[in-house]
Amino acid sequence: MTGPSRLVAGIVAVVLLGGAAIAFAIVWRPAIAAIEPPGPQAFDAALVKRGRDLAAIGNCNNCHTVRGGKNFAGGLPVPTPFGTIFSSNITPDAETGIGRWSEEAFRRAMRSGFNREGQHLYPTFPYDHFTNVSDEDDRALYAFLMTRQPVRAAARENQLSFPFNQRFAIAGWKLLFLRHDTYQPDNQQSAEWNRGAYLVEGLAHCGACHTPRNALGAERASAQFAGGDVDNWHAYALNDQSRAAVPWDADALFAYLRDGFHPDHGTARGPMAEVVGNLSSVPSSDVRAIAVYMAGVSRTPTPDRKRQGEAALEQARSSSGPASQANAAGASIYATACASCHESGRPLPFGGVNLARSTAIASPDPRNLANIVLSGVQAVEGERSPIMPGFANSMTDAQVSALLSYLRARFSNQPPWSSVEKTVQDARRAQTAFLVKSPAPHGAPADPQQREKP
Amino acid sequence: MMTLKVNGREHQVDADPDTPLLYVLREDIKLNAAKFGCGLGQCGACTVIVDGKAVLSCVTPMVLLEGKQVTTLEGLGTASEPAPIQRAFMEEQAAQCGYCIAGIMMRAQALLQRNTKPTDEQIRTELDPHLCRCGTHMRILRAVHRAARLMDTADATPAAEGRAR
Numbered sequence: 001m002t003g004p005s006r007l008v009a010g011i012v013a014v015v016l017l018g019g020a021a022i023a024f025a026i027v028w029r030p031a032i033a034a035i036e037p038p039g040p041q042a043f044d045a046a047l048v049k050r051g052r053d054l055a056a057i058g059n060c061n062n063c064h065t066v067r068g069g070k071n072f073a074g075g076l077p078v079p080t081p082f083g084t085i086f087s088s089n090i091t092p093d094a095e096t097g098i099g100r101w102s103e104e105a106f107r108r109a110m111r112s113g114f115n116r117e118g119q120h121l122y123p124t125f126p127y128d129h130f131t132n133v134s135d136e137d138d139r140a141l142y143a144f145l146m147t148r149q150p151v152r153a154a155a156r157e158n159q160l161s162f163p164f165n166q167r168f169a170i171a172g173w174k175l176l177f178l179r180h181d182t183y184q185p186d187n188q189q190s191a192e193w194n195r196g197a198y199l200v201e202g203l204a205h206c207g208a209c210h211t212p213r214n215a216l217g218a219e220r221a222s223a224q225f226a227g228g229d230v231d232n233w234h235a236y237a238l239n240d241q242s243r244a245a246v247p248w249d250a251d252a253l254f255a256y257l258r259d260g261f262h263p264d265h266g267t268a269r270g271p272m273a274e275v276v277g278n279l280s281s282v283p284s285s286d287v288r289a290i291a292v293y294m295a296g297v298s299r300t301p302t303p304d305r306k307r308q309g310e311a312a313l314e315q316a317r318s319s320s321g322p323a324s325q326a327n328a329a330g331a332s333i334y335a336t337a338c339a340s341c342h343e344s345g346r347p348l349p350f351g352g353v354n355l356a357r358s359t360a361i362a363s364p365d366p367r368n369l370a371n372i373v374l375s376g377v378q379a380v381e382g383e384r385s386p387i388m389p390g391f392a393n394s395m396t397d398a399q400v401s402a403l404l405s406y407l408r409a410r411f412s413n414q415p416p417w418s419s420v421e422k423t424v425q426d427a428r429r430a431q432t433a434f435l436v437k438s439p440a441p442h443g444a445p446a447d448p449q450q451r452e453k454p
Numbered sequence: 455m456m457t458l459k460v461n462g463r464e465h466q467v468d469a470d471p472d473t474p475l476l477y478v479l480r481e482d483i484k485l486n487a488a489k490f491g492c493g494l495g496q497c498g499a500c501t502v503i504v505d506g507k508a509v510l511s512c513v514t515p516m517v518l519l520e521g522k523q524v525t526t527l528e529g530l531g532t533a534s535e536p537a538p539i540q541r542a543f544m545e546e547q548a549a550q551c552g553y554c555i556a557g558i559m560m561r562a563q564a565l566l567q568r569n570t571k572p573t574d575e576q577i578r579t580e581l582d583p584h585l586c587r588c589g590t591h592m593r594i595l596r597a598v599h600r601a602a603r604l605m606d607t608a609d610a611t612p613a614a615e616g617r618a619r
Contacts, residue, residue: 068575329517332472336515341494350496378582389495389583393507394514 051144132202196293330406461529498584550588
C-alpha cells in the first residue's frame, strides 16, 4: 500500500470508528442496576398523594390501562401510522412491571426514553414532554407508582413493520426531535401562568394530541396546538385557529376541564372525557393554572374569526334557514332526535348545548360529530353529568350523513363537508373498536365530591 | 301516508316524517307497551326493537323507519302465551311498578338475540341506558339470565317445578 492511500485509509478508519463511537454513545445506554422492590412502606404518604395528583394530570392511567383491566398494568393498543404499539406495565411487579426500577431508572425513562435495561422506548410514551418534569415531581410520581398494586402482566409484542420495529431507529428520532432542555419559567408572566405552562408543556402533554405531527410522528413545533388526531377523534385546534363560536377564556377553560362541559362549548368526549375525568380529582389550583396558560395560547381571536362566530350564532337563531328546505330528511331527523334536548332551553348538563356553539359542527372534519351521533355520551356514575343517547342502532350511514350535512348547513357558516358518508362508515367501525379497547370512559372519581358541583 | 311494519303487520299511518315512532305506536296503532318516560332518550322506557336492534322510540322519527321491521313487547308473546323473556321476568317477579320494564325487556331481548349467554357484566353494560327507580335491578339481572336459559331449552320447565336459579 502506498503512502497517500494508506493515509486515506487511515482517515476513513478514524472517521468510521469515530462515527461508530458517536452513534454508540447516542444509541446505547447502560442498564441501571435492578433493585429489590422497595415495597409500599418505603415511601412517604404525602409524597405518594402528590404523585397521585401528578399522575392524574399526566393522564397516565388512560394509556397504561385497558378497558376492564387492572390499573396501570398496560397492554393498551395505541395505533400509529407506523403500526400498533402496546402500552407497558407500570405497576411495581418485579418481573413484568417496574418493580425493580430505581428512582434513577424511572427518571431516565421520563427524561430520555430508556427502560431500565437501556433499551430505547417508543415516543408514544411522551418523553418529549416529560423532559420538562422536575426531579421532585418525578420522585412523587415514582413513589405513587411504586405503591400501586403490583400486577403480573407481560408486555404485548408491538406490531410494527421494518425499520420501525428496530429500537435503534428511535435513537435517530431522538437525535432529530428530542430536546433535553427542561422548562424555563418566564419572569414576565404570573406564577400561575408559569405553573400552567410547566404542566401543559410537560406532564399534561396536551400537545401530544392537540399539535399536528410530521411524517416521522413528531409534533410540528411551528404548528403548536393547531389540532391533531387521536383514536379516530380530531383533537381540536386550541390556538388562534380554534373553531369555537365563542372564544375560549380562562374561566370557560377551567369549568370545562373541571366539570367536563361548558354551555358555550359543549361536552368533553372520547379521549378528552378521560382527561377531564382525571382533572376533576386534582387540586383546582393546578386546573386553574392550566386554564390560564391555555387561554394565552388561544389568544384573542382575529376580528375575522370573531365575526364568523357571531354570524353562526345569528344564523342558528333564525331557525328556518336554507338548510331545512334543501335537506328534508336531515331536518326531520334533527327535529325529533336532536331538538328535543338541544332546543329545550334546559341548561347543561342535562339539556344539550346550543348547536351553533358546537365546535364539532364548525370543525374542518366531521369525525367527532359522527362519533358523538353514533355513540352518544354516557353519564358519569354518581354525578350530574351530560348524557346523550347514541343513534348507531336507529340510523343508517346515509341517514347519519344527511343529519350531519343538515347540522353543518344550519349551525355553521362553513362550507359543506366532503365525503361525509365515508367518515360515518369509518366512525361506525372505529367507535366499535374504541369502545372495546378503551378504559371505562365513565369511571367515577374515587370521591365524587371532589369534582366541584356545577 | 306511510306504511309501518309492526309485529309482522303492515299499518297505513298518516304521520309527518318527524313524528316520533313512540307517538305512532301509542296513539295510532294503540300499542301501549312502550312508555313515554322522559321524551329525551334518557330513560329507556320507550325502547322497542327495529330490525333486531334496541331503539329509543321517543327520539326516532318516522322518516327513519321506511322498510324496517318494528317489534314491540306485544309482538313477543301474550298473557296466555308469554315469550321466554316475559315468562322469565314474571317468574323472577322482576317488575315492581313496571313502568320501565317493557323497555328493559326489549333491550334484553335484543341482547339475547345476538348473545345467547351474556355475562352479568354484559347485561349490566347493555341495560345501562335504562332507569328503574323501584330498584329491582338484581331481579332484572336474574330474569335476563333466566330468559337466556329458557330460550336455550326447547320445553323449559317453569320455576315452580324447581329450576335452579
